[in-house]
Amino acid sequence: MNWLSQNLHIVGQLLADHLFLSIPPILLSLLISVPLGRLAAGSPRLRTPLLTGTGLLYAIPSLPLFIIIPALFGFSLRSPATMITALTLYGCALLVRGAADAFSSVPQDVRLAAAATGHSRWGLFWTVELPLAGPVLLSSLRVVTVSTVSLVTVGAVIGISSLGTLFTDGFQRNIDASIVTGIVLTVVVAFALDALCVLAARWAMPWQRAVSRA
């Protein structure tokens, strides 16, 4: 506690850095994965290559990816762009499959009914498929949110500052309190963003609550 009160300013700065690195990749991967997942769900021919491709992406370890990406895209090794690109790729690796599953979970007879009542293709997507895919999509998004927040810390070993810096600093200078603070704050941030996802979903999908209460 003593350590924390003396270093409150630094910890606050690292926390802000951490949020700045975690939130964009979560949103970006959602934005990219929803259309890709819809494509995969709608076309058996696209499904396999899309899902295997993004699935293999997940197999690439994070630390090496943080090093391969700057080499490929010409970013500098320690730039936030590296981190955000890598984490967006990871997010997509999980979310494309999640979104494909989500869109496949929309019952065929509901799509049929919506088409029969004269929804256009576009209207069907926005007002029927997307809301109904919501619950399954949410569960993948929550996984991506939590693991992104946790993965951001890995960047600290190549010098990208985040709450992970508390680990590398604490280890080199032999300060337990620094590492423990980092672990606790990372978990807290992960759960806070997760809770935010759940709240947003509850607001956007009121029928979910009504039905589960019934």
Place this chain on the structure above:
Amino acid sequence: MNLLIEAVQWLLDPANWGEPNALGMRILEHLAFSGAVVLVAAAIGIPVGTLIGHTGRGRGAIIAITSGARALPTLGLLTIFGLWLGIGLEAPFLALLVLALPPVLAGAYAGVESVDRATVGAARAIGLTERQILTGVELPLAAPVIVGGLRSAALQVISTATLAAYISDTGLGRPLFLGLKTQQYEMMLGASILVALLALIVELCFQLVQSAAARRAEPQNGRQHRAHSGARERIEA
């Protein structure tokens, strides 16, 4: 791009493979270390997960553990264990075990849980003992999901084992961190590519095992699938 070419050259340079303590050795270390972690995780996780799936007791704990563990930063565990246990293999082993255990547990639990209760009831009704139900009915049917859990554990461990070199002198993380420290980026990138390839190979092996398990659990599934997709009517929207 130049860096990429240099990295490939570094990978192909026989000098980096020849001497003892070089790349071949690193790969073996990396695999052996990761394998040991996954084995221990399996030895703990599969029996516990299976038991919970079979009895249905302790479900809440499993769900809490798996979602909580995902939020735990491995680098944090690694460094704190490193401070407590000192430099060596123990700290990374423990940190990676914490990483590997939840997917194995969840896989074993979800696999057994997903077996149709009616099937289990029928097995009990025709007089199988609980042990026979577990080994003869639940485990074979749950196998694909259990292998799935092992797969994601193995993948994460192999990826994350690179971090182990941050506090101990082992595996493919070593050339990676050495390159970082000495600014030999081609070495760093070369090692990274090697880890990525290793992970991909292991992933593909597991995919094969998993689909073999799936075929054994549901032999008729493949055919049904085809029949269905053929007959499905297209709606013009």
Place this chain on the structure above:
Amino acid sequence: MWDAPGIVGLPDDREEPRVIEFDAVHKEYPDGTVAVERFSLIVPSHRVVALVGSSGSGKTTLLRMVNRMVDPSSGTVSIDGVDVRSMDRVKLRRSIGYVLQAGGLLPHRSVADNVATVPVLEGRSRRQARADALGLLERVGLDTALADRYPAQLSGGQQQRVGVARALAADPNILLMDEPFGAVDPIVRDQLQAEMRALQADIGKTIVFVTHDIGEAFALGDEVVVLRTGAEIAQQGAPAEILANPADDFVASFVGAGTAQRTLRIRQVDGRDVVVDGDGRPTGVLER
């Protein structure tokens, strides 16, 4: 009661003819399955035609050709002489009511919003459409207190009624029904069929419905078309005609004519005529 808003206001519509004509329609899927083989039929205006057959008879495919959910490989479907393929799919569908098994309701919208779907798509204000929806709910025998519930909170029979209300919301001249009451238990089904008959007496739509249940076809259809595989017409006629003179063994076995359930006899009990089925079990009393 029938001055529910949204339906009144177009009284002349009922006088307009609404004839659906299938002319040699054929449907073959890319994998070579023939669902419908050169089928022709005229559905007269303001009448209820039941297409009945087992699964694989192509009956649902025929129904979906009318609102272009499926386009025939050859042949034409026309409404009042206009080929439906010359019409815009989306507009066509909004102009035709469609009732699906289990209602086909959108699970994420409240009952009132479900009923208001088509009027809102057509640009009516949501508030007006919802107000109209309440009238329609009453019309199909539902308590308007259900308006703000979600479909999953209703019973099967209630969902089915909402499905009918939704189909009527844009006051279409044509109603297509796909196994409309297939998902509810027999008692509720009988009740829904009776209400549907009363409703039709009032609104006089041109209705095509498909079912595998010959009893439902007889209960609702002015005309019944019995289909074999590939939508080949085995027999076509009024229910009584088909019962009295099944064209062949296929139709006879399909309608169950000659079996215990359909063959009724009269037996005198305590001076009254009691009707019994082929097994001698009483089914009712004859009034003279």
